[in-house]
Amino acid sequence: MKKDDSSPHVKVKAPHVEEKVRIDCLVSREVKEMWKEIVARD
Structure with a gap:
């Protein structure tokens, strides 16, 4: 049971990190666009 539990967890971990990145x-990118708009107003 433990082997089955740990191996999918590792597989799930990698895509999750990739998604976070x-x-x-x-x-x-959105923050940069917002910052450009704020700077443009000033």
């Missing part, structure tokens, strides 16, 4: 990239 992708989300961070999107967030940082």
Whole structure:
């Protein structure tokens, strides 16, 4: 049972991290766009 539980967990872990990195990239891009708009107003 333990072997079956641990191996899918490892498989799930990698895509989750990859997804988080992708989300961070999107967030940082949106922040840069917002910052450009704020700077443009000033």
